[in-house]
Amino acid sequence: MGEIVEIFLSASFWAAVIRIASPLIFATMGELICERAGVLNLGIEGIMVVGAFAGWMTVYSGGGLWTGVMVAMLAGMLFGLLHGTLTVPFGLSQHVVGLGITLLATASAYFAYRLALPRVTTPPRIEAFQPFPIPILSDIPLIGPALFAQTPLTYLAFVLVGVVSFVLFRTPLGLALRAAGENPAAVAAQGLSVTALRMGAVMVGSGLMAVGGAFLTMSAFNSFFFEMVNGRGWICIALVVFGAWMPGKALLGAVLFGVFDALQIRLQQTSIGADIPYQIFLMMPFVLSILALVIMSRRAAIPAALMVPFNKGER
């Protein structure tokens, strides 16, 4: 028991929590924007892989770190454009298109990696984002090192939640987006283009997912390897539901997942970990996430027109 209390009181634990949560926050915000506009984007897992690769490759080829982030975002938006074109004007099944995008994007990233580095066995490392401690704030005990000694991308993730929240709930654009996901006919009746709104949302959302992927290669592992996204995209889909389509609550969910994940790594090293197969610990964040989802999402207000294509002039 004492060992667990000790874990919760260590600054390194909380720093790990925030580090684990950061990529999830980017991708969750991206998914949330898509879903608020009425499009379920199951391409998220593959788009994160593309972002991870594009960002890393840019830096590996000599580009700047922020250039890498931009390239990752553009690559994500490109796949978003494909996803949006198929699901919005063509109105194809969002499940099928999304899974197809995930397969295509993942395979494209791996293929490009092998083309670029045919003979590499150990993934090469890049000079990634370094922690940027904020003066004064980072000296606060426990909270300081956890929250204010992170990389710039992490700060950006937290700022992003505020921005998404503001845009969704305080600007005319956000109002139109939310209406497009609830009753697209209401948007069309005001002479706005549902297609443009949804396409835009899917593209921007996909761009953010890609940045979430880029975080992995540029701010966490510093190299690109296969299977590195490892289901994080699917977790983000669940986090959107967990957050009841609210950016703030989704952020909370991402941090909670970070807690579970950071905890399981540390638990493996405690005396409890000696007796239990480590796979149980690996499973823990997912099991706890499902439980939290069950509890939290019972009264969640799903956008009414999520996954419903809108065709103007249909009788």
Added chain:
Amino acid sequence: MRPEMGAQGPVLRLDGITKRFGALVANDAISVTLWPGEVIALLGENGAGKTTLMNILFGHYTADEGSVEVFGAPLPQGNPRAALAAGVGMVHQHFTLADNLTVLENVILGTQPLWGARLDMAGARAKLARLAEDFGLAVDPDARLGTLSVGERQRVEILKALYRDARILILDEPTAVLTPQQAEALFAALRKMVAQGLSIIFISHKLHEVMAIASRVVVLRHGKLVGEVAVADTNPGALAEMMVGARITPPELRAAAPGATLLELRTVSTPDRGTARGLRKVDLALREGTITGLAGVSGNGQGALADLIAGLEHLSGGEMLVHGAEPVTWSVAHALNAGIGRIPEDRHKTGTIADFSLTENAILERYRRPPFARRGWMDWGAARGFTDTVIRSYDVRCPGPETRIRLLSGGNMQKLILGRAMEGAPKIILANQPVRGLDIGAITFVQTQLLAARDQGAAVLLISEDLDEILTLSDIIHVISEGRLSPPFARGTMSAADLGRWMAGEGFERGQDAA
């Protein structure tokens, strides 16, 4: 700014509008002129082309031929923004409102530049309050739309048009969802708008409303304009004939011969299902040879009652007696075995399977039993024979029994459902909105069949939002409101206005609330 309104010029001129959907001509060279401060009614049966015409005016569709002029200036087609800017506002039949937004958010949607840095809520709030005050359309601006009643939603939809400074208001079947009293309140608001110089196009198929609100009536039939008369020069009978194109003979009514009680509910309650209200201590008796009418605004528990009788819902209190005994278990199969014939509320969703043939749909309720199935094998010959009988006896117009049912019109689909239920010789008939969306010919057919079944001793429960239908057909009338059921009223003892008061919740005992 809006163009200057000429003192005498028309506010709107539709000229030779033609619209085709494939082979169907939905609008055939229709011309209509609207003058300032005028209410015209656009009258016609379902499918006559009323909504299509208005959707062209509002820019949802583009006309194949013809032109639209608003305040003397041509209106570009297929562009709702242009229509809105020209001062055309539309109150859609299916409200274009988003449930997860507040009233205020719904109203201002699309009124502020999309790339504006911030929504101007304060200014919008003041303007909305002023409009609500001016026209007597009170509504809480911060209420989430999903929590509002249908009447309140309609007010929001109207306010939305007024907020955009509409000078021409189009209302598509606005009273379909209202009680008579709510409809009166709506008419009062409309009169205030007309007094302020707005012009209104009122789409309806209810004759007495048209007579009450409009000054001029334009009648459409099968996409053609078949008549245009001043209300002062016509009467409901003449309008109905113009609308249908033939004389209408209402179903013949014989005196009821009530017999034994076949189904009885005693202080029955059912659970609420999300927003769908359950029943609250309901007492009801369905007797042989009687049509029991259930009046009420939709969503007040009609669904729960219908589901309960059909075996889709269970009791949370009270008892239900079927043929004098309380069933041990109750399910759809039990309901069918107890001789309950069903005409479901939504013929598309629950009444039929769209891509199944007429034959498959006709035997849906009995496909596992002889003669349609023998020792586990389907007998399609028997099924087709049965379907042929239904098609012939119930006048289902179709290419043949193998046609997919989605290709049938609503009226013919309903006739097949009616035939399917009636051919099982049901003792209890559950008719939920049996004539909704049908043309007058099909309505008369369905109503005649229900009366015939009642004369042969069936107990019929007729659920309808149309008070005229309830008052014409029912021997006994109950009103349902918020899951509570009024006492039974005998034929001829209640007027539409009396029922309207009960529908609004007046007259119910307070004690019935506590369930």
